[in-house]
Amino acid sequence: MLWQTVRLAVQAIFRNALRSILTVLGVVIGVAAVIAMVTVGQGSTEQVTSDVAKLGTNLLMVRPGQAQQGPQPGNPASAFNLRDVEAIATQLASVRAAAPADTRTMTVILGDQNHATQVVGTDSAYLTARDIPVVLGRSFYESELRSGAAVCLLGQTVRKELFGSGDPLGQSFRIKSISCRVIGVMAEQGVSTFGTDQDDFVLIPIRTFQRRIAGNADVTMIYVSVRDGVDTGVAKSQIESLLRERRHIGPGEEDDFNVFDMKQVATILTGITAVLTGLLSAVAAVSLLVGGIGIMNIMLVSVTERTREIGIRLAIGAQEGQVLLQFLVEAIVLSLLGGLLGILLGLGLAAIAAALMKIPFSPNPLVILLAFGFSAAVGVVFGYFPARRAARLDPIEALRHQ
Amino acid sequence: MSADAPLIALERITKTYGMGDAMVRALDGVDLTIAAGDFVAIMGPSGSGKSTTMNILGCLDTPTSGHYRFKGVDVSGLNRDQRALLRRHYIGFVFQGYNLLPRTSALENVEMPLLYKGMAHDERRALALDALDKVGLADRAGHDPSELSGGQQQRVAIARAIVGRPAVIMADEPTGNLDTARSHEIMELLTRFNTEDGITIVMVTHEPDVAVFAHRQIHFLDGRIARDGATVEAV
Ligand SMILES: Nc1ncnc2c1ncn2[C@@H]1O[C@H](COP(=O)(O)OP(=O)(O)OP(=O)(O)O)[C@@H](O)[C@H]1O
Ligand SMILES: [Mg+2]
Numbered sequence A: 001m002l003w004q005t006v007r008l009a010v011q012a013i014f015r016n017a018l019r020s021i022l023t024v025l026g027v028v029i030g031v032a033a034v035i036a037m038v039t040v041g042q043g044s045t046e047q048v049t050s051d052v053a054k055l056g057t058n059l060l061m062v063r064p065g066q067a068q069q070g071p072q073p074g075n076p077a078s079a080f081n082l083r084d085v086e087a088i089a090t091q092l093a094s095v096r097a098a099a100p101a102d103t104r105t106m107t108v109i110l111g112d113q114n115h116a117t118q119v120v121g122t123d124s125a126y127l128t129a130r131d132i133p134v135v136l137g138r139s140f141y142e143s144e145l146r147s148g149a150a151v152c153l154l155g156q157t158v159r160k161e162l163f164g165s166g167d168p169l170g171q172s173f174r175i176k177s178i179s180c181r182v183i184g185v186m187a188e189q190g191v192s193t194f195g196t197d198q199d200d201f202v203l204i205p206i207r208t209f210q211r212r213i214a215g216n217a218d219v220t221m222i223y224v225s226v227r228d229g230v231d232t233g234v235a236k237s238q239i240e241s242l243l244r245e246r247r248h249i250g251p252g253e254e255d256d257f258n259v260f261d262m263k264q265v266a267t268i269l270t271g272i273t274a275v276l277t278g279l280l281s282a283v284a285a286v287s288l289l290v291g292g293i294g295i296m297n298i299m300l301v302s303v304t305e306r307t308r309e310i311g312i313r314l315a316i317g318a319q320e321g322q323v324l325l326q327f328l329v330e331a332i333v334l335s336l337l338g339g340l341l342g343i344l345l346g347l348g349l350a351a352i353a354a355a356l357m358k359i360p361f362s363p364n365p366l367v368i369l370l371a372f373g374f375s376a377a378v379g380v381v382f383g384y385f386p387a388r389r390a391a392r393l394d395p396i397e398a399l400r401h402q
Numbered sequence B: 001m002s003a004d005a006p007l008i009a010l011e012r013i014t015k016t017y018g019m020g021d022a023m024v025r026a027l028d029g030v031d032l033t034i035a036a037g038d039f040v041a042i043m044g045p046s047g048s049g050k051s052t053t054m055n056i057l058g059c060l061d062t063p064t065s066g067h068y069r070f071k072g073v074d075v076s077g078l079n080r081d082q083r084a085l086l087r088r089h090y091i092g093f094v095f096q097g098y099n100l101l102p103r104t105s106a107l108e109n110v111e112m113p114l115l116y117k118g119m120a121h122d123e124r125r126a127l128a129l130d131a132l133d134k135v136g137l138a139d140r141a142g143h144d145p146s147e148l149s150g151g152q153q154q155r156v157a158i159a160r161a162i163v164g165r166p167a168v169i170m171a172d173e174p175t176g177n178l179d180t181a182r183s184h185e186i187m188e189l190l191t192r193f194n195t196e197d198g199i200t201i202v203m204v205t206h207e208p209d210v211a212v213f214a215h216r217q218i219h220f221l222d223g224r225i226a227r228d229g230a231t232v233e234a235v
Helices: A002-015 A017-055 A082-091 A125-130 A142-147 A156-163 A206-214 A232-246 A262-305 A307-316 A320-357 A365-391 A395-400 B050-057 B080-090 B106-116 B121-134 B150-162 B180-197
Strands: A059-064 A095-110 A113-122 A134-137 A151-154 A172-175 A178-186 A201-205 A221-226 A257-261 B008-017 B024-034 B039-043 B065-070 B091-094 B168-172 B200-204 B216-221 B224-230
Touching (some): A002 A320, A017 A262, A017 A320, A017 A365, A059 A232, A059 A262, A082 A095, A082 A221, A082 A232, A095 A156, A095 A206, A095 A232, A113 A125, A113 A156, A113 A206, A156 A178, A156 A201, A178 A201, A178 A206, A201 A206, A221 A232, A232 A257, A262 A307, A262 A320, A262 A365, A307 A320, A307 B106, A320 A365, A320 B080, B008 B050, B024 B050, B024 B224, B039 B050, B050 B168, B080 B091, B091 B150, B106 B150, B121 B150, B150 B180, B168 B180
Parallel strands (some): A151 A178, B039 B200, B039 B216, B091 B168
Antiparallel strands (some): A059 A221, A059 A257, A095 A113, A095 A172, A095 A221, A151 A201, A172 A178, B008 B024, B008 B065, B216 B224
């Protein structure tokens, strides 16, 4: 009987295919919005998580200046120096590696090739702290670091720009007036959440950088990687107190530097994603509501149009519940159809968005199931009133209806 | 249900519509007994209460007062769903306007009552085809009502009425939309189901040449039975 009822409903729906599709458009859009949003949201969360993991979830970045942005009152905070880095690396047990860094955007030149890139002065700890393997050649020797030799490690993008598919090892190119010899190439990092190319950089020894590019002894950033199993929060406060001491900051004074925990990025981004998902879910809910009202409207029209049919069924011996079920099933089948179309559309949109945004396409079966259930619920809620109206028709009047 | 009770017994049935000044007394004390196997024609002028009586007999409507015993059981107080069950199992309907479901094949139309009886698909199919065969439309099983003539549609409607082997068929002006030849075909069918299958037939008609097919003619006037007697054979 139920199967019959479903078949009947499907027949009734396809008898008026165009109208049915227009009717369920609201549900289609609502469900598609939910599915697309959640899928894209999930994909970008995964992307962020893997980006952060790539950067190192136990990575801290120490910079001079206060945490808040904008112009700082009073004197600009002084940079760090190499002894600060050494103190962090050697005095704190929670620290696995600490790398100094100073960065400039510069043009690198080889023959008639030139390319603007980030030149980072640092040391071997940089590779440890940021967990970047050297895939070709080697890292810096201690002697090269100490003497400030003109040697460098290339990111994949710079390698491609300057050397194409050729072997860069042992070759030299120019950074400003420095002729720099390539000793290694770093593994590919890919594109970050923010769309920046993380392979577009060159590493040179920090002393080389200070002496021949910056012309000072500054370290403008310290990368610190925390030992496994150590809470980054603990390491952060240890670094803070060590640096306060080294920079002679009195007990009542604010830090003139800040320690940035990569985990914060993840938290912020996840937060943004959650807010966006919430907002769009609200839009989707409204859309589903509108869709439901559309279904109710068309079901009421359908009941009126089919008054005589209902009269015939009642005369022949259909009970109230059976007529109710017939129209309810029709509304449910209709909205499930809308739900199904919405899921397909939503997944399609999400797949396109994922491809454009270069994030993983990760459909969530639970959400799909939920959307399906939700569209069934829309059918029940908004189909009930018209179905009840049909079921309560007086058979004599219904039969007389033209 | 007692075996010797008449199939249908109406006692002092009244039916009023509306209230106060606008009140219409459609039936005004109708007593009527119909035995199982009878073939009854109800006649009378327009507005005399024929359809109202048929609706009460068919359990589509309830009387304002009085008693209706069906197979000895008082059914005047049954609720909607109970009346639906009664109709489902004992009563077949034939209407003036055929009342087939549009865009639904003849076969599916005939199957419909069996669907509500909860019968399995194959059995339903077989019985419906058999019923269509009995009205001479086995070859039209797959046709929609819109592809059938009026007479054919009414035959499909008769097949739908008899497919569930009802005790009685209620036919309100079954030939009202048909010409004489077609009307006689319909009456011959009803006569056959009456004599061969023992189905009681209650029929409203305006036409004397249709009424003669019945064994008994009841004349209504102003909501009362004015005359009730056996059909006098013209031969
Ligand atoms: N639902 C209703 N509301 C009000 N009055 C009604 C209703 N149904 C029937 N009547 C009235 O009851 C009376 C009997 O109607 P009924 O339909 O039984 O007549 P009838 O004998 O079938 O007439 P006809 O030959 O025209 O079909 C009429 O006066 C009619 O106007
Ligand atoms: Mg009438």
